[in-house]
Amino acid sequence: MSDPADTIHFVASKQVRDTSVKRGDIKEPVRLALWARAAGCCVMCSTVLLGSRTYLHSVLAGELAHNVGATATKGSPRGLAEDITDREAEENLLLLCHACHRLIDDEDHVAYFTPERLRALKKKHEDRVRVAATSGGMRRTAALRVGGLVRGVTAMASQRQTADALLADGYLGLVNSRWQGDFLCRIAGDPSRPSYWRAAQEEIDATLRLVEQSVASGEVEHLSIFAIAPIPLLVYLGSRLDDKTDTRLYQKHRDGDQGWRWDANGSINDFSSKADVKAGTGTEAVLAASLTAEIQQSNLPDALQNLPYFEIRPMANRFGPSLFSHPQTLRNFAGRWRTLLAEVERSCPRATTWHLIAAAPITAAIEMGRAFMRGAQPPTEVYERQNDTYTPVVLVNT
């Protein structure tokens, strides 16, 4: 693990020259940075320098030492080693304990402690501090995995994929405790049968009841959702989520080895909406989400043809499954979608039924469901595309 320079066994026995830096010479921000980056420890031997905590303040036992000496003279350790102008700059100073400071400036050892070696020791220590300080603080989350039937095969995020995506975001998932930290919702059956949709909703409700119990017991404070299911069920799932529990949605990405991880380097997309509201609006309205593909208004069932029509689509007018790869895209979408729902409410105040047709990625479909406000907004029929037509299969927000 450690190289010989990590452990210093020199004995500083020679006469000690006073080379400590005078307090007033170093600017306060420089002093603070040196203490902070070294986490208050000697950058050579890691001795804790904050000392004992007294009633009023901590006693600082550290010393700020020059690397290249304070003056360009022979008597100043390493003073002539390099020609630098600002000798009180942060780069030229080291936080050391008294013993290490004596050691590096000692006549017998000063040649060993070259500026380059001291810089390396300091960097190594500061790097170690940064890793230790930023790699902790992971947050616990409970994973909710929903798997549905996709083209005859039940698809679900694996434990491994789930753990990967969570770790990449700084979350610790799949922690088993008295309550399971891993909730599974298996949706069985065949979407072409009407009974499938009722059974699937019951399965989602049953799973969410278990989640609720865990939240109520205090075991679960954060939920991460990995779902694969037909769009109407994802909207339903969203509409049944408790908005008091901190929840993060994950997206199954189609390309590369991205798996379920969000891509911090992915493109950030935004969305626009348009409304086609005819005079004398009645009791119904159509909401269309053209995200993975463009919804053709002319393909809608006859009953929906002449209703007020509200559509959300990508600003760039590029549709596709990779639209949602950056988490900010999802936040943008959620905001625009809520704004659109408020507009539908205003434009069609007498509406008692909304109809939702969506070509949307998983996370967008869940967000759509989350946005519905029971009471303020009417029940919404969610349509599934079946054999080139759209059929209402799930009713949400009832």
Ligand SMILES: [Zn+2]
């Ligand atoms: Zn030391």
